Amino acid sequence: MYGTDRRPARTPRARRRRTALAVTAVLLALPGCSGASGDETDAGDQQRAAAVSPPSQQPKDRSPFWVNPDGTAAREAVRLGKDGRQQEAQLLQRIARQPVAEWIGPDNPEGQTRGFTEAAAKADRDALLVLYNIPHRDCGQYSQGGAADGNAYRSWLDQAVAGIGDRAATIVLEPDALPHMEDGCTPRQFHEERYALLKEAVGKLKALPRTKVYLDAGNPSWVTPADRMAEPLRRAGIDQADGFALNVSNFQTTKASKDYGHRLSGLLGGKHFVIDTSRNGNGPLSGGGADHEKAWCNPAGRALGEPPTTRTGDRLVDAFLWIKRPGESDGSCQGGPDAGQWWEKYALELARNSG
Numbered sequence: 570m571y572g573t574d575r576r577p578a579r580t581p582r583a584r585r586r587r588t589a590l591a592v593t594a595v596l597l598a599l600p601g602c603s604g605a606s607g608d609e610t611d612a613g614d615q616q617r618a619a620a621v622s623p624p625s626q627q628p629k630d631r632s633p634f635w636v637n638p639d640g641t642a643a644r645e646a647v648r649l650g651k652d653g654r655q656q657e658a659q660l661l662q663r664i665a666r667q668p669v670a671e672w673i674g675p676d677n678p679e680g681q682t683r684g685f686t687e688a689a690a691k692a693d694r695d696a697l698l699v700l701y702n703i704p705h706r707d708c709g710q711y712s713q714g715g716a717a718d719g720n721a722y723r724s725w726l727d728q729a730v731a732g733i734g735d736r737a738a739t740i741v742l743e744p745d746a747l748p749h750m751e752d753g754c755t756p757r758q759f760h761e762e763r764y765a766l767l768k769e770a771v772g773k774l775k776a777l778p779r780t781k782v783y784l785d786a787g788n789p790s791w792v793t794p795a796d797r798m799a800e801p802l803r804r805a806g807i808d809q810a811d812g813f814a815l816n817v818s819n820f821q822t823t824k825a826s827k828d829y830g831h832r833l834s835g836l837l838g839g840k841h842f843v844i845d846t847s848r849n850g851n852g853p854l855s856g857g858g859a860d861h862e863k864a865w866c867n868p869a870g871r872a873l874g875e876p877p878t879t880r881t882g883d884r885l886v887d888a889f890l891w892i893k894r895p896g897e898s899d900g901s902c903q904g905g906p907d908a909g910q911w912w913e914k915y916a917l918e919l920a921r922n923s924g
Contacts, residue, residue: 624666626692632878634668634697634739634890635689641911642669642896660920661896668877669847669891670741672699672909675716678725682732695737697877699892700729700770703743703763708754719762723769730773737779741843741892742770742810744817747801748787768806775809781887783843786813788821789829790853799836811887812841818893819845820853820864820871827883834885846874847891850923866902867915872922895919 623638637643643665649658671685682698689696702725706715716722746763749755755763767784774782784805786798802813813833815826823846830842850872854864875889896916898905905912 624662626694627666627668627877629693631880632668632876633695634877634888635685635692635694636666636668637671637685637688640665640669641894642916645896645911645913645916657917660917663873663920663923664895664916667891668694668697669894670697670699672701672894673729675702675714675725678702678729679732682729682738683734684732686733686736686738689738690736695739696733697739697741697890697892698733699741699744700726701744702726703746703766705755705759705763707745708749719766722766726766726770726773730777733774733777733780735778738777739781739783739843739888739890740774741783741785741814741817741890742774743767744785744814744892745787747785747798747805748792751787751792751797751801764801764804768804768809771806771809775811781811782809783812783814784810785817786815786833786842788816788819789825790819790821795829795832796836798833802833802837807837807840810840812843813837814843814845814890814892816845816849818865818899820849820851820868822849822852823875823889825852827886831885839885841885841887843888843890843892844886845892846877846889847893847895848872848919849874850919862902866899867905867912869903869918870922871919872924873919874923 624636624640624643626636627634642661646658646661646665649655649661671681673681682696685698686696702714702716702722704716704718704722716725746755746767750760750763771782771784774780784802784807786792786802789795792798798813807813813830815821815830823844826844826849830844834840834842848871851870854868854870873895877889877891879888881887881889896911896913896919898908898910898912898915900908905915
């Protein structure tokens, strides 16, 4: 088993949850009755077989991150193929065949991290994980929650660290935790504890032999100018981390994220960074006016961005990653389901718009 639970999701400001269920061979089996002859297998069956083939790993030298063969998009593609919706199944495979992050929520963190990292190691790939359980998470918005207090978070973190062990993992640490302090969303009385928890988390994760850790630093449209994020990152232990993450769950262009990241890196001694390109293919929604939520919560007309890769062409950008899981809702807005729930209509739109 890779993992056993579904974790809370977060919105683009703070959204998401991640999942991974056990690989189910049943979903990959072709329809048919036992004892049926070969004559009973028609062209439609063959088309369905092509539609439901499980995703394989990407070339390691281009994208060393693990592709979950039982991810939500892969399972949904199987379902659509069995329903005779081959064209839509193929669209979902644009998502299913790419490595996406696994979000580690509150329940059984050791089992989750162990399952994902073991599965990745068996495929000779690195696990891509998001740790998302900081107390007072998401300021009471769509993905509110998190650990009950600092001690509960430390216990949860220790379990997650034990599950990772000596296996390779790239970790995005606590999306929104720092930007929400800088924008005033997180009450000031929680700031000191949060800085301490993040710094401890970086230290414990980097004590593992094969982890890379990136602290979340928001996106180019959120905390501006970039100078404002430098001191929060320092206080959270960026000196021990491999770098910072940008555009998690948002839609800002790769160019805008690079520009912002280069400015921030210059203030942090040349720290490297990663960019979430999962849904930035068409950039952010324009013309939203005063309706800020409309621009970040399930905005229409968006598209998948650059596939995950370590070949970024930029010495400071370690990777383009799909940190937000394409097809999962940002929240109950624009007609979407709760944050983190699969939304077929939106997933198909993202894939269709990506060409």
